[in-house]
Amino acid sequence: MNPSAGMLHSGHGYRIYGGPRRYIQGRDALQDLGTVARELGSRAVVVLDSRVLELFGERIQALLADAGVHARLCPHDGEVSREALTCLGESIADEGHQVVIGVGGGKALDSAKFVSRGGNHRLLLVPTLASNDAPTSRAIVLFDEHHHLVGLEYTRWNPDVVLVDTAIIASAPVRFFVAGIGDAIAKKFEADASSRAGLTNFFGGRPPLAGRCLAAESYAVLRRQGVAACRAVRRGEVNGAVEDVVEASLLLSGLGFENSGLFLAHSLTRGFALFPETHDCLHGELVAFGVLVQLVQERRPREQVLELLRFYADVGLPACLAAVGLAEADDSCLERIAAAALETRYMRELGGRLDAGALAEHIRSVDRIAAEEGSSRPCG
Numbered sequence: 269m270n271p272s273a274g275m276l277h278s279g280h281g282y283r284i285y286g287g288p289r290r291y292i293q294g295r296d297a298l299q300d301l302g303t304v305a306r307e308l309g310s311r312a313v314v315v316l317d318s319r320v321l322e323l324f325g326e327r328i329q330a331l332l333a334d335a336g337v338h339a340r341l342c343p344h345d346g347e348v349s350r351e352a353l354t355c356l357g358e359s360i361a362d363e364g365h366q367v368v369i370g371v372g373g374g375k376a377l378d379s380a381k382f383v384s385r386g387g388n389h390r391l392l393l394v395p396t397l398a399s400n401d402a403p404t405s406r407a408i409v410l411f412d413e414h415h416h417l418v419g420l421e422y423t424r425w426n427p428d429v430v431l432v433d434t435a436i437i438a439s440a441p442v443r444f445f446v447a448g449i450g451d452a453i454a455k456k457f458e459a460d461a462s463s464r465a466g467l468t469n470f471f472g473g474r475p476p477l478a479g480r481c482l483a484a485e486s487y488a489v490l491r492r493q494g495v496a497a498c499r500a501v502r503r504g505e506v507n508g509a510v511e512d513v514v515e516a517s518l519l520l521s522g523l524g525f526e527n528s529g530l531f532l533a534h535s536l537t538r539g540f541a542l543f544p545e546t547h548d549c550l551h552g553e554l555v556a557f558g559v560l561v562q563l564v565q566e567r568r569p570r571e572q573v574l575e576l577l578r579f580y581a582d583v584g585l586p587a588c589l590a591a592v593g594l595a596e597a598d599d600s601c602l603e604r605i606a607a608a609a610l611e612t613r614y615m616r617e618l619g620g621r622l623d624a625g626a627l628a629e630h631i632r633s634v635d636r637i638a639a640e641e642g643s644s645r646p647c648g
Contacts, residue, residue, distance in 0.1 A: 283473055284471040284472065284476070284527075285478055285527050286406070287523050288430050289429065290304075291519050292431045293515060293519070295433070296433060296435055297432060298394065301328065302331040302332045308428055309366025309367040310337055311364055311367070312332060312337050312339045312392075313340050313368055314328060314342060314371060315342050315369070316341065317373070328371065337367075339369070340363065342360065344356055348379055348408075349412055351413075353383065357382065360387075365389060366389060368383050368390070370391070372396050374551075378409055381423050382410075385423045390428045391428050393429070394431045398444065399445070399447045399551070400517075400552055401522035404430050404522030404523065406425065407421075430519075432518060434510060435506055438504065438510055445513075446583050447553050448513075449498075449517060450550075450559075450585045452486050452487075452490060452516055452517040453487055453576075455483040455524040456484050457487075458483070458534065458562070459479060459480045459483040459484070459524055459528035459529065461531040461566070462531050462614065467531075469527050469528055470529065471526070475529060482520045483524030485516070486516040489520070490516050490517070491579065493516075495579075497510045497514075498582075498583045498584065530614050531562065532558065532561065532562040532609065532615070532622075533561070533562045535612040535614060536561060536605065536609045537551065537555060537558060538612055539608035540554050540592065540605060541608075546592050553585060556585040556587075559576070560577070560637075560638075563576070564637075573637060574641060577637070577641050586647050587643040588634070588643060590646070591643075591646045599632075606627035
């Protein structure tokens with residue numbers, strides 16, 4: 269399924285905006301899981317991994333039962349592959365569920381999206397991490413059995429409800445929180461670049477003004493509150509800064525990217541994925557490095573790059589090749605990364621306006637700038 273499936277007749281002539289029907293965020297928001305789920309249906313399947321089952325399974329079951337929702341908890345620790353998820357969907361197909369609830373990190377949420385699409389169920393997502401903005405989107409990231417990325421598929425609609433308990437988010441290792449900042453901080457630059465290039469958004473239409481506004485506000489909140497929020501999470505606290513950064517990382521960023529489009533920062537993650545040395549990095553950590561490359565490619569003032577480098581140092585994001593596991597990358601490696609990046613949908617729409625050799629040199633330039641500034645923090 270492609271992102272523009274069901275696109276209206278005028279195609280790219282329409283401005284198209286989309287997003288979840290409801291977004292609920294706050295400390296102890298999980299307490300309202302049953303109430304929210306009951307509004308969507310009385311029978312639910314809950315897709316979660318075994319770790320989340322261990323931590324929250326009994327509580328989830330009780331909250332749903334108290335609200336009159338009959339629920340089956342369905343742990344899934346397998347790969348997020350089309351084959352595995354098709355089997356998962358078939359195993360529950362005849363049980364009369366009206367709602368699919370996904371609880372956990374990206375794999376659990378993507379699994380829930382896939383299963384809900386197969387049965388045309390209502391979809392309620394409960395992220396336990398704020399490591400990227402996927403919870404609000406239609407996108408499903410699929411892998412093969414060896415965890416090699418095979419592409420994206422899409423649900424017909426965005427989730428009905430995204431329920432975010434910030435106490436749970438803040439209790440996770442801070443690295444995930446920081447990675448969410450890295451993923452979200454790209455969206456302002458990618459939205460601007462996508463708009464300048466005349467690219468389409470993830471609904472197959474022209475980006476509305478709202479998408480760029482939300483991406484810009486996400487960036488502003490992260491720069492203003494990001495350092496304080498990371499310090500609070502390291503202390504295990506939830507305060508106003510944490511609430512703002514969670515919203516910026518999940519909702520504002522998610523709406524920003526789907527409605528505006530992605531660009532070079534995210535494209536580069538496809539190239540990095542070719543090298544096993546990067547596989548210990550989180551998605552948002554690789555995106556953060558890609559942002560710096562995009563700024564250099566756009567010939568932004570050096571001081572703007574240095575300013576972002578300083579922010580990365582303050583929150584704990586990687587800023588050089590060694591920090592993402594590619595200390596030994598030679599020119600051939602960088603050209604492979606660049607070539608793969610240029611094969612993504614949003615780069616192909618540029619029609620060859622970027623060159624792999626030049627892009628490889630931009631990657632090397634970021635590495636040199638980071639070395640000169642002493643920015644060598646590794647992932648993790």
